[in-house]
Amino acid sequence: MGKNVNLTETVNIYKGEKKSDFESGCFSQTRENELICRILNTVAAKTPLGEHLMVVNSYEDTFYHAGVRLADIFEIPPDIVGLIAKDSDYNNFNFAKSVFIDTETTGLAGGSGTYAFLIGAGYFEGKKFKLIQYFMRDYNEEPAVLHSLKELLKEFESVVSFNGKAYDIPILSTRFLINRMGNPVEKPFHLDLLTSARRLYKERMASVSLASLECNLFSLERKGDIPSYEIPSIYFRFLRDKNPYPLKPIFYHNRMDILSLVALTVKIAGALKNPLCSDSCSEQDFYCLGRIYEDMEIFEESIKCYLKALEMPGVSEKAHFRLSLLYKRLGRWNEAQELWLKMAENNVHAEFALVELAKVYEHRTKDYTKAEQVTRRALELAYKKKGLLGYSQEQEIYELKKRLARILSKQGKPQKQLNFFNTVK
Incomplete structure (x- = not known):
């Protein structure tokens, strides 16, 4: 669905600056960091545990993704959230106190050796949606990234994810514990939309991956995306040559995943709220x-x-x-x-x-x-x-x-x- 990034391509970053310049290491550390920030549109975040990069995007309450207004999530009645989770305890779920999380990692299998090098966290400030992407340029920046994420998570009581119960949250929990930072990602409520989507759409779709749901529910095809299985190898290449250009589709991929989490929540809620009249429902x-x-x-x-x-x-x-x-x-x-x-x-x-x-x-x-x-x-x-x-x-x-x-x-x-x-x- 997305395009492949050609890692061997010579890319003009600025006038006179090419990918080969990164590989040769001709830039000073300061110049290298400046270029990474410029190309990825990141800012440096300083923490007591060091520095890392992050990208901050804000979306107004009128913003639509995949034909869905993000702020419509606040129109979902509490009992419908209980139906989405198939748990009446979730009738107390509050989207204003929820963080939408997605990670990009160094491996797809998980385990204690897997790092989350890019962590996306989206949340609502009023009816505006704010999306922060925490990025580590190298492994030594992990404590700083986790510190920033931990500070953010203090504000929330719920997590929304897609396959997060099986993948993202266990990886983050492991990284926090290895760094002796507790386990701030464990919250009273965790709404995993993969489980909800599978229950609702399994008869209609052979696959309920996020890409399949975007295509079938929203007719959305991403432009400039990258397949998930290519992401670890691209990051490893970045660790070697510090060329940030191939990382741009990864940041886009992560950002789109989180925006689609919000849209999918609204879509599933619409089907459950009024199933016989909802345009979210197909025959099966x-x-x-x-x-x-x-x-x-x-x-x-x-x-x-x-x-x-x-x-x-x-x-x-x-x-x-x-x-x-x-x-x-x-x-x-x-x-x-x-x-x-x-x-x-x-x-x-x-x-x-x-x-x-x-x-x-x-x-x-x-x-x-x-x-x-x-x-x-x-x-x-x-x-x-x-x-x-x-x-x-x-x-x-x-x-x-x-x-x-x-x-x-x-x-x-x-x-x-x-x-x-x-x-x-």
Whole structure:
């Protein structure tokens, strides 16, 4: 999606200054640092633990990214944040006290030897969004970078990330601990949008990477970006030749990731706030929304979403299955029975539906004739499945035979009626 940076390209930095000048080390340390700051648009930040570079960007409350106004995040009701996290404790989540974090590191696998050489942290000041990127020119600047980040984190009670629970936050925690600076990145709330996006969009998208979400949800294609897997090697090259030019796409990549975190939060919230009318929802999303609402025990909204998903290709069978079980869970037997009849007729999880009907007829309505009929149909399907698919259905067939034997017994019918099938196990 992004362009590759050619590290061997001779780049005119200023008039008469080329990449080869960096490699030859002809610049003084002062001149080198001046050029790095100019090219990357950074400023030097002095801390008690040394100096590092940083970039500060501020976005007005009217700023849009990927078609989303960043300040709209404050229109998200508290209970919707709980749905995004699938945790009612997050109903107390406050975006005004949240920091959006993304890191660029020296390795993609993580571990104690992985450094976060560029740390992006975005947050709201009122309704303006401020984005700071902390950069270390070499490993000896890590304590200074972490000190600045630690001071910033004191102001916040929540973290928002994308795969941060598995990657960014563990790496930062490790770096803080190695530098004996505590663990300021651990906060009471951590909203990881990868988990939220996977729950909501997994039926629609084969990949829920941030790049895939940007493309599918926002029709956004980055210009001048760089693939994540190239980032470590570019930084290592910088450590050797101090040429900052190839780092520019990395700063852009990091900045875009954080802006997209805000936009994605607003987008997911829109789908959860008003799913049947939201332009954030595609056909398959309704099934996923139904699952989210069901898990949070918001049953009426779950039913609405499942009903919408019944006619949607790709998720229709799953929606029939989940909705029927939800009706059963809620004791809405008439609706459940009607749906199971429809499923059996249309061969949608037919064997499951027939067994559920058998339970209703046997135990609730005491209609043993119908119970026998649907159980026999379920047995026939089980035998066909065994023959067609070639895998064992023995336990399933055994349970169906037991059910049929019990139903026949209740009708006073002799057990020889079972001779139509194989011998009971």
